[in-house]
Amino acid sequence: MRSLIYLVTRWLSRFKPLNALAEQLLGKGEPGFRGNFKDGKEEGPWEFYHANGQLEFRGNYHNGQRHGPWEMFHDNGQLKVRGNSRHGRPDGEFERYDEVGRLFERLHYRDGTVDGPYEKFHENGQLAEHGHYREGRPEGLWYFYYTSGQMKKRGRFVDRRRVGVWEFFDESGKLQEQRSFTADDTGAIY
Template sequence: MQFIKTSLVFTLLFWSVCLIAQPLTRTDSSFYDVARTKISGITHWYPDEARGDTIKTGLAAFYFPNGNIKQRGYYNHGLADSLWTSYYLFGQVKSRVWYVQGRKQGSFEQYFEGGGLKYAGTYLNDSLNGAIRLYYPNGNIQEERSYSANRLNGPTTGYDIDGKLSFRMQYRDSLPDGPFEKYYPSGNIKETGSRQGQQFYGDYMAYYDNGQPEMRYTYQNFSIDGPYKVFYDDGSLKIACVYRQGRINGPYTKYFRSGQAEQKGNYADGNLSGTWEYYFENGQLYIEGNYVNNLPEGMWKVFHDNGEQKQLGKYKAGKAEGPWQFFHNNGKVRSQGNFEDNKQQGHWVHFHPNGIVQLDLYYTLGKLEGILTAYDTTGKILEQSEFIDNQLVRQIKGPSAR
């Protein structure tokens, strides 16, 4: 009996030692609600003698309130490890990412909710690294990028939704750096140039889809400097001028497609300056006047396309000032009066094309004031009214006269 008792004690002691040596695990469940009916996550834990604590290990799963899986993966000594997969609300895979000791390492993929691949690439120590591809929902490649240390470095190539080349650009530390090209859906070149961050440098060219140049100029010290030309899509010149340190300086000419000048004048440090002339496409002078610091100054003349005067008056610091006249295209006066600080002032008269007075009226700083009289083409009074502060106060003659 003593042997039996000894054996039983030894057996109990042996199993006690085995139980102590075997890691004690526990499963933790978290819930969305107090009643613990909607599970939100499950993790497994085991004791860590070195830390004197328990840490997560093994499979982990997290859920949406509707019970569908949200994310699943694996912990190793409290750190995310191996493949982790995330899901959309109704079960479609959202992403797959590989972890090693808590860091994203290796390939990853992200998907559209409809199921197609959205982008894919690789991580190195939690940072994007190497080639990354972005996709359209139809499966075509949207962009091909190069990363190092989580920043764009190297070439990036973009495509339109139909898979046609859209642009090429160089990056350094996630900023544009070097030559770039943009393309039309036809495959024809659209723009070429060079960038450093948000700045441009060197030669810039823009093209029409038919291959003809649209714009051509050069950057010096990140500012447009030198000849600046714009073209029509048939190759004919549209605008010709010169920039100095980012501002237009000197002669400026704009042309109609026919080659006839549309505008001629000068710029001084980016401002309209001196005499400017504007033309109809038939070559007839349309407008002639003077600018000072980008504002009209002095006498300005406007003509009808038949060469007859259309308007005549002076500006002071960009505002109409003094006597002005406006003309019908037969050369007869259409209206005349004075401006003060860009507002009609005093006595104004309007004329029918036959020269007979049409309206006789008065203004005070742009507001009708006093008696207004209207005449027919024979000079007969049609209507007469009184205004105070731009408001009709009395009709002396006419349909509403009393």
């Protein structure tokens, strides 16, 4: 979390552009944040720290906005999110991890919007679902799996809605049901 000192520094830099290294130390001498200002805006590598001294965020800024690769961490030090930003907007592959370091989601952004392949994982590491996003909406074929890795269901999305024939399977992989959906069915899924 950005500290009050950081926010005051940003506010003061509006009146006189700041060009300096900024650093705040926590009670035991651990850093709260560290980075450079150029013309009153964050520039270059920045780091923010949790109250316990563990790294919270590491990444680059350009003209006051996240730009390039960055990482966020849980307060236990485990990686939380790895991503990329372009001019302050998410862009490229993002990976999200739980507090014990397990990957639970991989997705792609284009200019701030989810767009591209998507994968979600069960706690045991098995694939839970995968499909494709287009402009923030699930689109095309999607597959969903049990924790065993066995197919749970599959079907097609168009404009966030299930369309066509969807197939539903039991945990042994046996087809249990086929259900048809039309584009005018009410109720978006995602």
